[in-house]
Amino acid sequence: GAVVSQHPSWVICKSGTSVKIECRSLDFQATTMFWYRQFPKQSLMLMATSNEGSKATYEQGVEKDKFLINHASLTLSTLTVTSAHPEDSSFYICSAPGDGGGNQPQHFGDGTRLSIL
Amino acid sequence: SQQGEEDPQALSIQEGENATMNCSYKTSINNLQWYRQNSGRGLVHLILIRSNEREKHSGRLRVTLDTSKKSSSLLITASRAADTASYFCARDQGGSEKLVFGKGTKLTVNP
Numbered sequence: 509g510a511v512v513s514q515h516p517s518w519v520i521c522k523s524g525t526s527v528k529i530e531c532r533s534l535d536f537q538a539t540t541m542f543w544y545r546q547f548p549k550q551s552l553m554l555m556a557t558s559n560e561g562s563k564a565t566y567e568q569g570v571e572k573d574k575f576l577i578n579h580a581s582l583t584l585s586t587l588t589v590t591s592a593h594p595e596d597s598s599f600y601i602c603s604a605p606g607d608g609g610g611n612q613p614q615h616f617g618d619g620t621r622l623s624i625l
Numbered sequence: 626s627q628q629g630e631e632d633p634q635a636l637s638i639q640e641g642e643n644a645t646m647n648c649s650y651k652t653s654i655n656n657l658q659w660y661r662q663n664s665g666r667g668l669v670h671l672i673l674i675r676s677n678e679r680e681k682h683s684g685r686l687r688v689t690l691d692t693s694k695k696s697s698s699l700l701i702t703a704s705r706a707a708d709t710a711s712y713f714c715a716r717d718q719g720g721s722e723k724l725v726f727g728k729g730t731k732l733t734v735n736p
Contacts, residue, residue, distance in 0.1 A: 542722075
């Protein structure tokens with residue numbers, strides 16, 4: 509079945525560091541990928557839609573200069589948290605819709621736990 | 626908030642019992658999906674039910690959809706300790722591939 513690989517799974521770094529998270533579709537092409545943020549014991553909140561070959565679309569309230577998204581190819585999207593601060597600590601998850609157009613399940617990466625000291 | 630509501634927020638049962646989780650939403654949908662999340666992991670897709678469907682089964686899972694009440698339920702029968710996880714419903718947003726997730730139900734199945 510379709511697999512999405514997310515890397516790294518866990519990052520601990522100092523305040524002010526920029527952190528890059530990768531999301532890869534392993535056996536299918538994904539022109540669109542989604543990035544979510546999840547706080548402890550809460551639901552997933554959509555941050556942005558990553559579009560291959562064009563700019564990402566950000567949800568209201570998400571700083572595009574803070575969370576840089578690059579969809580470099582049909583199988584790779586990256587999220588860079590720039591100049592990260594402790595309030596950026598969270599669980600970040602990516603997903604990609606399956607092949608076949610609309611009404612398809614989404615395939616999720618295993619998430620990245622980001623801890624900023 | 627556009628997030629759906631799920632109840633209960635937490636559910637604790639014994640192995641072998643059935644678990645029912647409910648989800649309500651506010652806007653029209655094309656489909657509604659249920660996902661499972663083990664602690665600290667990504668989400669795993671369970672079932673997708675389309676707006677013109679009323680019930681769908683997959684193994685020990687049964688999902689119902691009532692579009693007139695804008696609600697859905699997930700029933701897990703003969704629960705096992707391995708079913709312990711958080712369960713989320715997610716609706717499509719405006720016909721796009723975007724998903725809006727409910728707040729989730731944390732299910733604990735005690736052996």
